[in-house]
Amino acid sequence: MALIVQKYGGTSVGSIERIQAVAERVRRWRDQGDQVVVVVSAMSGETDRLIKLAKQLQERPEPRELDVLLSTGEQVTIALLSMALAAQGCPARSYTGAQVHILTDSAHNKARIRDIDAARVRADLEAGRVVVIAGFQGIDEQGDITTLGRGGSDTSAVAIAAALKADECQIYTDVDGVYTTDPRVEPKARKLDRITFEEMLEMASLGSKVLQIRSVEFAGKYRVPLRVLSSFEEGEGTLISFEDNDVEDAKISGIAFSRDEAKLTVLGVPDQPGVAHRILGPIAEANIEVDMIVQNVGADEATTDFTFTVHRNDYASALDILKRTADELGARQVTGDATIVKISLVGVGMRSHAGIASRMFASLAKEGINIRMISTSEIKISVVVDEKYLELGVRTLHEAFGLDQPA
Amino acid sequence: MALIVQKYGGTSVGSIERIQAVAERVRRWRDQGDQVVVVVSAMSGETDRLIKLAKQLQERPEPRELDVLLSTGEQVTIALLSMALAAQGCPARSYTGAQVHILTDSAHNKARIRDIDAARVRADLEAGRVVVIAGFQGIDEQGDITTLGRGGSDTSAVAIAAALKADECQIYTDVDGVYTTDPRVEPKARKLDRITFEEMLEMASLGSKVLQIRSVEFAGKYRVPLRVLSSFEEGEGTLISFEDNDVEDAKISGIAFSRDEAKLTVLGVPDQPGVAHRILGPIAEANIEVDMIVQNVGADEATTDFTFTVHRNDYASALDILKRTADELGARQVTGDATIVKISLVGVGMRSHAGIASRMFASLAKEGINIRMISTSEIKISVVVDEKYLELGVRTLHEAFGLDQPA
Structure with a gap:
């Protein structure tokens, strides 16, 4: 008997019929003898409907109240799914985030999970019930409702699986697994049977929308x-596992990309200790996430040039903040560009194989794609290029690294 | 500075524009220097929409899950109203029933409030905030979400007002006060400036839909x-107060009626001690509320006839139960009628004035209205008549007791 946590996204529970189909799938797992905990999102369209109501009242709705509002979306789904399960003769019980004490910090609209009290869930499982939990939401120490931000239901599912020490956390979605790259950009993209956590982390953080990075x-x-795995078709999906030997052979697992990038540069900052902190501190305080950071020596030796990327939605605010900081620091100039994208090669095998970076740069150069920024980690190499080169860049690299061939 | 609890029903918060209008009214009270707690219902139509979703899954939705589902309706309203208040520069904070610990019993779909923890509300009021609370809902000792049944938001408001020792609890609705009878039935009906609690209790229990009886x-x-009072017009509404001298003069305050009645009779029950309990016990266990109860001597002296009324929705279930009980008791026959209505004369003054009952019966007889059951209390006289006589009966009594004349 295994303990499985399953998560179904908004599309999978987007109508009464789909909720019934999810109930049937859940019931089949339970009939096999497994203990099943289900984590669900709001029915597709519901979150947008609620946001639209809120925006009629406030252009920027109160974050605390927005969470009170949005958390109703998942609450509707847990009740309906529990009814659908009961209608199929499968005993079930629903819980909101607050009810199973998904304790988060108080950062409304983008809270982080701190702790989960799994006792009540375990008692229901022992009693033979399926437990249905609202994803995306929690409660802070003051008892205020919080939400984890878009895609947070994945995080809820994993956190619950961790708290319950589940045997597997299954994320059901509208694709049937993780691909070497986005099939809409490269039709030759291939589904991976397994991928390591580190690779998946890079793929997710770089814009592969299958799983939420957190x-x-x-x-x-x-x-x-x-x-x-897919909630619409049968199949094994992609297993995200801990590194093991047979992965070593595959140098590159996939190509991730992100369209939502913007780049900001401060030119001619006096090169003093602590300058990076003084530039990025105010950005972080405004809750803007910074992605790539590059610092170069400037035109003269006393100054430095500092570049970083942010989500395109945060570009305008980041630029405002940066201009103020630049004035304070006596920097020469602030520039920015919101028409860039990031393409990344991801692979655990990269560690032990030289020459991957140079092959990447050569392939892009051959197609005349100019690289604007480079950043590397143990298992990925990212380049920033003009957004018009996105598709060409992805396809070029997919072919250059033989990703369309089974490993 | 007064502490006011205001309750707005579904029609009053039925659209973004109406929510904004409510926010403006609330803000005006606060700007006057009062502390304001607002209790709201779901936006009109929302509860029905949710019930419709549930019924697509289960003809009789799981009561526990139905409460999880329905409680989202008010949760949406509290968030939106708090945003509307914030947009008007009025600091506000919303709470679900669970968040302010509106502790109820565990009778899902018709729970009763046991206790409220008002500490958090008081802290917000002291800090100058308007507090917006979801009506209709609470939480039981297991932490499960409960609802109080339709109209329960009124009860929530009063319970909160009691817990806070508020100076006044204002129920905003789509009528401007309590009338001598329903103006749709008797156009000459007149708004009352005040009415006693006892009278209002009888009016409410007898089907005047202005306030929920609990x-x-x-x-x-x-x-x-x-x-x-009305949420759409200005006005003082009707104050429901404790009995005072000037009420003594008014013999009759109003005429209440209820269309949703059904009558059940067991004929020829052996007349033994405890028989009433044996008949009504199983009905109560099925959570069916019994209203009027009349017991007469039967055809012979060893048996008795027993009649009671229930809500028309409960008629079929009550009849089933009663037939089983009648078999067990060896009763002769069970009969029932779901086409009856109840009309009641209500007035504190009735206590000290003889002859009201006989005037009532005479007026009805003059119009050829046959009385099927009679029941009296300190401040009301109720008769059950065929439903076709409802309008005629109400108008006849309204005139006979001079209710169209100012007191």
Whole structure:
């Protein structure tokens, strides 16, 4: 008997018929003898409907009240799914985030999970019930409702799986697994049977929309085996597992990209200790996430040039803040560009194989794609290019690294 | 500075524009220097929409899950109203029933409030905030979400007013006060400036839809001054107060009626001690509320006839139960009628004035209206008649007791 946590996204529970189909799938797992906990999102369209109501009242709705509002979306789904299960003769019980004490910090609209009290869930499972939990939401220490931000239901599912020490956390979605790259950009993209956590983390953080990055971090940290699979077709999906030997052979697992990038540069900052902190501190305080950071020596030796990327939605605010900081620091100039994208090669095998970076740069150069920024980690190489080169760049690299061939 | 609890029903918050209008009214009270707690219902139509979703999954939705589902309706309203208040520069904070610990029993779909923890509300009021609370809902000792049944938001408001020792509990609705009878039935009906709790209790229990009966009971028990007024027009509404001298003059305050009645009779029950309990016990266990009860001597002296009324929705279930009980008791026959209505004369003054009952019966007889059952209390006389006589009966009594004349 295994303990499985399953997560179904908004499309999978987007109508009464789909909720019934999810109930049937859940019931089949339970009939096999497994204990099943289901984590669900709001029915597709519901969150947008609620946001639209809120925006009629406030252009920027109160974050605390927005969470009170949005958390109703998942609450509707848990009730309906529990009814659908009961209608199929499968005893079930629903819980909101607050009811199973998904304790988060108080950062409304983008809260982080701190702790989960799994006792009540365990008692229901022991009693033979399926437990249905609202994803995306929690409660802070003051008892205020919080939400984890878009895609947070994945994180909820993994956190619950970790708290319950589940055997597997299954993320049901509208794709049947993780691909070498986005099939809409490269039709030759191939589904991976398995991928390591580190690779998945890079893929997720780089814009592969299959899984939300925080959920992968969580799963890696708490060693929860994670599986991505389709809620509409049968299949094994992609298992995200801990590194093992047979992965070493595959140098590159996939190509991730992100369209939502913007780049900001401060030119001619006096090169003093602590300058990076003085530039990025105010950005972080405004809750803007910074992605790539590059610092170069400037035109003269006393100054430096400092470049970083942010989500395109945060570009305008980041630029405002940066201009103020630049004035304070006596920097020469601030520039920015919101028409860039990031393409990344991801692979655990990269560590032990030289020459991958140079092959990447050569392939891009051959197609005349100018690289604007480079950043590397143990298992990925990212380049920033003009957005018009996105598709060409992805396809070029997919072919250059033989990703269309089975490993 | 007064502490006011205001309750707005579904029609009053039925659209973004109406929510904004409510926010403006609330803000005006606060700007006057009062502390304001607002209790709201779901936006009109929302509860029905949710019930419709549930019924697509289960003909009789799981009561526990139905409460999880329905409680989202008010949760949406509290968030939106708090945003509307914030948009008007009025600091506000929303709470679900669970968040302010509106502790109820575990009778899902018709729970009763046991206790409220008002500490958090008081802290917000002290900090100058308007507090917006979801009506209709609470939480039981297991932490499960409960709802109080339709109209329960009134009860929530009164219970909160009692817990906070509020100076007044204002129920905003789509009528501008309590009338001598329903103006749709008798156009000459007149708005009352004040009415006593006892009278209001009888009016409410007898089908005047202005206030939910439990809310009046609560208000009476905890001595919360209650005011009914319109959320669409200005006006003083009707104050429901404790009996005082000037009320003595008015013999009759109003005429209440209820269309949703059904009558059940067991004929020829052996007349033994405990027989009433044996008949009504199983009905009560099925959570069916019994209203009028009449017991007469039967055809012979060893048996008795027993008649009671229930809500028309419960007629079929009550009849089933009663037939089983009748078999067990060896009763002769069970009969029933779901085409009856109840009309009642209500007035505190009735206590000290003889002859009211006979005037009532005479007026009805003059119009050829046959009385099927009679029941009396200290401040009301109720008759059950065929439903076709409802309008005629109400108008006849309204005129006979001079209710169209100002008191």
